[in-house]
Amino acid sequence: MAFVNTPQHDEINLVRLVRRISKSVAKPDDWTPTDVEPEEQIWLRARKALQNVKFARRLIKNVEVDDFEPSPPRINYLNNIKIQLDRAETFLKEVETSSKPVSHRPAPILPTLPVPEPEPSALNSNSSVDEHGTLSLSPPPYSESTEKGPSPRIATQGLLILPDDADEISPTLITSTLPSLLPSSSTETATSTGFSRGFGATSATHLSGTQTSTAIHEQLTAQLETMAQQLKRNAIHFSNSMEKDKAVVEDAQLKLEGNYDVMQKERVRLRDHRGKSRGTTCMVVGIVLLVLLVFMLMVSVIRFS
Template identity: 40%
Template sequence: MSLHTSEQAEHDRVNLFRLVRRLEKTVASSQWQESVSPSAKSPWLKTQAMLQNVKHARKLLENVELQSSTSSRNFQDIRKSLDSTERTVTVYQQYVTPKHTRPEPILPNIPLPSPKPRTPPPDTIKEKLGSPTLSPDPNTSISAQDLLLSPSESADVSGIDLLNTSAPSISFPVPPPSASAPTVAKVKGTPAFFQNSTAIHEELSEQLAQMATQLKRNAVHFAGSLEKDKAVVIEAQEKLERNFDVMSNQRVRLRDHRTKSWGTTWITVLSILVAVIGFILTFFVIRFT
């Protein structure tokens, strides 16, 4: 077992004992029961947090069991304690779980729209104005005696008939129906949403025209920007090509200079070596002769 693994096992063991002790104290205290009561602010969330802590403790217990070589009696006690805590918290969770209630539908509460007044068509108005009819009153009943005339009334009626036959018939012209009636009917029969749709259509047409103009300006602006950028890119390309040519020439020049300098250096070194060897030979010749 490496040093890091042993430190991690010891750390998990300490955290496990602390977490189990804290869970036991929390469940045993009366404050936790008050906090998970239905009148509390968020009891279901607190029970969920407790269950997450129990799961984390079980994970730590598994890690400690895998990395520990001691007896498993203590681990069994810890597992029993975790099981008991989980059962208690689960019971409280079932007690405080919020019920899912569907909201009341809004559609039945919306009032129905008021019916629009229907106007008769112009043809019906013309027919009513051209042929007026008189409906008899059903409540009035005429007896047979009222229909019979007395001798004096019959003489008067005959005289009236003679007058009517001798008098010329005069017919009064019926005034023609006004031409504005169909127009008024049509205006009244036109729905209001047609006018609103026309106004909206005009407004949308104006907005589309403005958008088209703005898009045209943007296209012109972008075209000009691209032309400028193209000129800058071409200029940079020309500079890079000139720099490449210069660097190539300098590279050839440096290669030639390096060859010459190495030759000169070796000649100088050989000359020095020859001079030193000659001096040593001359010294020994003079010394021994």
């Protein structure tokens, strides 16, 4: 069965479209304006036909792309189609140019509108007659009262923030807030409050400051000692955990080494067993073949003797 090349879809559309364009351009009398079909309709029909010509050229390009090695008759056929499209396009452009409607710009409406006249009341109030008897309009008189009004006063109450009285500050509040930095005895509290109020420094104040710093140093020393003990316990616990983990790792290493040795031995044993089993298999097959051969020989001897 011979293979037949069927025409492609673009080629079918191209043939039909070129035939339709050639048929529409064949009669120039159909493109003349009449009473039934004015120039506007002819112009629209020409533009539509030009769009068809443009689409036909696109189809020709698609067909040429599909043909890798076209034959000479094929090339002549496509060239004839291009010539027909060129003629149709030239004719349609002439028709479009000749039947193009002229755009008429409408007359402006603004000059026809009447000029608005001022109202009589506004004319009497803002008009004045000069020496020559002409009427002139003047703006209303300027008054400072309209421009400058009473500015609102800005309230200043509540803008100034005054500090609290020093007597209202309770020393017990400071003592409760910082118990580790201030003395707790009444004598030291009175001395410190007296110093803060500006009554002067005394020897008791110096003594209380020394005691306070000593207490702070003792507290810091105790805390550092506690932290050192905790760090020591953590280090001991970590070392014990490492020793336990080390024992577990060593045990696992010994087991893995033992398994490796056993697997090596089993590998050697399996290799030897495979060699022996291969020899045994060959021997069994040979014996079976020998038995069959002897059986056939005996049957032939008995049969032909």
